[in-house]
Amino acid sequence: MIAAVWLLLVRDGNVLLSRRRGTGYRDGWLSLVGGHLEDDESVYGGAAREAREEVGVTVRRREVEVVSVVHRLEGGSRVDFFAVCGRWTGEVSNAEPHKCAGLLWSPLDALPADVVPYMRAAIVNYRAGCWFTSRGWPDSFPNSLDHTAY
Template identity: 30%
Template sequence: MSTQHDTDAGTTGLFALVPASYVYLLREGERGTEVLLQQRGPVPYMAGHWAAGAAGHVEPGEDAFAAAARELSEELDLVADDLTFEFTMQRTQHGPAIEERVDYFFTARSWSGTPRIVETAKCTAIEWFPLDALPSPLVPHEAHALAHLGGEQRYLTFGF
């Protein structure tokens, strides 16, 4: 059975949904709540921008919580004691191919280990910043996410 959506997809390109998980480590500092961010290295997407301490695509057969825990281990060599779901963000990127993203955001206030850069080819620095004094440049959809951190909203959109 063909639907209008199927017909449209055939003429405009394939539709892709790309899921990702993000982890913001939080701590109380002298200037209030601080978040650990990484500065992206020479990578194709947003090189030099500040971003979540750990983030990455959800792999086939993996749920968003498992992806968040895996990324935390792979990128910062940490195990979260209290990985907490914050919200989901639906994003769109307009262009020749239709690409939709769904991002799952988590926080942790307690973990085992000391944060360190594991993927040195992808990350040039990690640093703690007060939530009310974030660095620039910041990945745009993550700036939107950080602005809503700690709120009651569990669904965000970006790019529509």
């Protein structure tokens, strides 16, 4: 099973998004800061590493809160941890221009249409206080908040 961590870096009701480039997965789409966890790191350690590598900021463990988990079937079984962070040290910048075509701040309640779908679901869940969803499995709900069809 592949595990990843994604950061909702939040400032004044806006979340930081990055435009994927050269990754081979949904290039051109908007994503959160994050990526695969290394074998020797925790979710919090991975969040700190990804923040530093991708946008050049330092996040501390006490500033990171895991708020959502997505278990999805997409090229195998994957578990994605989503963490919110409202405080960091340093200025946000595109530290990986070969993987990111640009950064933008988007209102949490008005996301652009081209946010990677499972990340959109996690952001919607975070706003609604729903901590878990599954996607792609035969017994998954049709979307993150509509459980009536199950």
